[in-house]
Amino acid sequence: MNALKLHRKLDAIWSSEPGWRGWFSTVNHSDLGRMFLGTAFFYFAIGGILAMLIRAQLATPHSAFAGEEVYAQLFTMHGTIMMFLFAIPAIEGLAVYMIPKLLGTRDLAYPRLTAYGYWCYVFGGAMLLFSLAAGIAPNGGWFMYPPLTGPIHSPGINTDFWLIGITFVEISAICAAVELTVSILKFRAPGMSLDKMPIFAWYILVTSLMILTGFPPLILGSILLELERAFGLPFFQADLGGDSLLWQHLFWLFGHPEVYIIFLPAAGIISTVLPVMARTTLLGYGWVVAAAVALAFLSFGLWVHHMFTTGIPHMGVAFFSAASTLVAVPTAVQVFAWIGTMWKGRPELHLPMLHILGFFITFVIGGLTGVMVAIVPFDWQVHDTAFVTAHLHYVLFGGFVFPLLAGLYYWLPLFTGRQRFFKLGEIAFALVFIGFHGTFLAMHWVGLLGQRRRIYTYDADAGWTTINFLSSLSSFILAIGLALVLIDILMHMFATVRGKRNPWGAGTLEWAAMSPPPSYNFASLPVVRTRDPFRTDTDLAERIAKGEGYLAKPNGNLRETLTVDVASGKPDYVVRYSANTRLPITLSAVTGLFFLSLLLKIYWFTPVAVIAIAIVTWRWVWSSGSRNDSGLVSVAANTKLALAETVEASPGWWGSTFLLVANATFFGSLIFGYAFLWTIAPGWPPPQWLEPWAPELLAGTGSAIAASAFIRMAMRQNRNGQSPQSGCLLAFAATIMTAVSLCSLMLRIPDPTGHAYGATLLFISGYGLFHTLLSALMLAFLSARISAGFVSPQRKAAPAIVRLWTDYGAATATVCLVISHLPAWLT
Amino acid sequence: MFVGSAGIFILVTILLAMSFRAKRSNSSETTLERAWIIGLGICFTMTVLAILLAYGIIAGNRLTASHSEDAVKVSARADRSGWTFSYDARPGHATRDILHIPAGQNVTVSITTGDVIHSFWVPRLAGKLDAIPGHVNTLKLRANEPGTYAGRSAEYSGPGYLGNRFEVRSHGADTWQAFLQGELD
């Protein structure tokens, strides 16, 4: 088959529906990556306009432009949009687009999940946009400290938009993180062992794992605060046994890693682009990977440095102060590895390189002021002044926006297959650079003079007028620069000439695909033997296109790719994806109805929405798999591989594992919250503990253990060729028994609105009940699949997945029951 | 601290600029790794951090409240429109938005709040400390000279945050006695 014929055949299988309709049914990662990036930059523009309004207000003392209330909405929404609707989705978009191409494969692990995540982002973001347009936007600052945001001091709907909208958007972050983790671990070109992986993939892997463990505390905090606001469960009210410090812990447990979640992918871009710009390879690949991992670990120990002024004991402060400064080490390792790379090679000043230099200058200043902020006595002086805001922008803009622009300009020829024609980008860079530093150096300065952040005006005699004016003026130069970047990119997309393949002479696989990349990425999957296979092997692209790699023969209408062994990169099994579908957008619309019912307080509708979600999900999962055993699939001349449904460690199993990692972090944060309230909050012990009741405890824990045993029995039956139906049904019955025990527990809890103890217990047992019911639903699904003939000794993927969830449900139910009974026995 | 920061910044800039020079060294990958990553990345950074940290901990110790017997004890209670101060040495008396203290003596301020989170900050006297519902934080202050010091809340507290300010008046021995005797409000 020649290259063109192969292209036509593959494209017919993989392409999305033509025209705008295709947007709603596409599951292709290139499409969705572009959509993610487009939407993220739309929010960047909105966030930027809000920033301009803020600076316009602060340009002169006593500006009558925005009042106090409007100003509060402006800065809250600016921060919120930039962090949640721009930065994180932009990273997800870039990773979704690039990762399969860098890894030499055809798509991500779960194409439908990519689409679901995208639509959750769109719908959740739309809620926040609506609140902004209607003038009822959140107004408590981007970290939303209660009690200011609690029901007493903020009775309006503003805060609910934040809590509910952001939680909705967070779903997309979690989906993307699960997806990227599994894709990087399993979906690579044959032969690409971990140590041959492009450095960007390492960074995205670390980032994804951080999202999985960093976001759950925030989701938990948001749910608790929303429960307090909606139903009066007093988690954060000091007079009822709650504590507003709990929110601060949960928020910064997320918020500090968040900064690194934003920075690490940007560092990944630099580690990819910089060596190419210097015509060499990255210095100290292993060191850089180790530094990224170290940064991830350290960043979780650091949240308390945002709480230095809350009166944490001095020893604690000293410990966290030391740990905070320690992150400078892995950061410095990366920075010096990059500078060393430049010394090793011959750096050339192309546009991406300019942005990287912009990054260096800005980020080093930001890092140094960061170390200053981490030093406690200094922090006491500048905490909550414009100095801190300025520092934060040096890190976020320097550490994220400059690298992102470097990456965009670097990969633009790949996105479009064209070459830049007008030299607008250089002028834009100069304006952005000058404007940025003007704006924020001035803000450092007024901060040191004592200007607090979040004030909507200041006195003319404070002596801040000129500096603020300079800052505002520069911010408009910055805005013009960013607008020019946009115009440059648009002109590039529509008005320039075709470029040649691989204009930078890079060595990674994405440049070996056609550009713009076709729907299927690679006509055949290349065999990888070095870290940058395209550098030495220049006719690799032709061989891929001619089908001289794996999976070169299209198989009917099937979208096929293969997975590899995690460490060695040896081919493992073949995966068949589902084609274009509207299920993802439907499911996220139904999810949206669920959140909307909470926002509008139409609570009778909430269960309806939950059932609708369950039904759509059921259909979603039902539609894959087959009723007949099939043999091995031929993937190359003399290599045959099994199908995904015939292995226990199937993609679904991997995804479930990482989803459960996130879930366990959520549960862990919940237990932390319980322990925190118990030991630190004022107003404990509560007036009354839960009465221990042995039968309930024994029935609950006993049936939980039984459920785990029965699902194992089902798997054993299946392996031995018997029908697993009886084991499955017994597990189902046991799970229902656990659910009954948990319901009994929930009914006996002391008044949940009277004390945070009751509220916490209600939430913990509710969490246990939810997971027990989820296990029951999955077991019912499995039983239906067994009856319909989808499970056989050979097709054993489904029971393994259900076992994971059953075990998790059983474990959480047991923990819930035990810790509810514990306090009364201990005291 | 600023000199040190500027020094590091200039070092990085020079290293960047010099990488554009024409001549290449032909040292091996491992030598480069040793110089850049272990030398500069790890050893150099660790040294700088150790110095900074030692400074931070020593200075931090001086600032936190230790329960010295002779300190004058006052309480501060914040709310969204201002601050109410009361005095152990003058029970039953409270002042609004003005904190009276004796000059030249240690003062411990017990800080709490009646509604949302605020932060007690008198830039010229001490670092800031939060007022958190249900908790009492103590801050050590000392004004050596009699005079008036501006103070303000430094944690966003919703509408009224801008105007949430107070004043600290430190008195010489005579006026302080007069204040304690009730001859001065």
Ligand code: HEM
């Ligand atoms: C485009 C140029 C930008 C300008 C001119 C700008 C300007 C500002 C200003 C003046 C404030 C302070 C508001 C106040 O305290 O009164 C602020 C706050 C903030 N900005 Fe930006 N910003 C920009 C970009 C970004 C980016 C790219 C991010 C994040 C990725 C970001 C994140 C934040 C956050 C988190 C806050 C704190 C909001 C709060 O206090 O609740 N900004 N920005």
Ligand SMILES: [Cu+2]
């Ligand atoms: Cu932090």
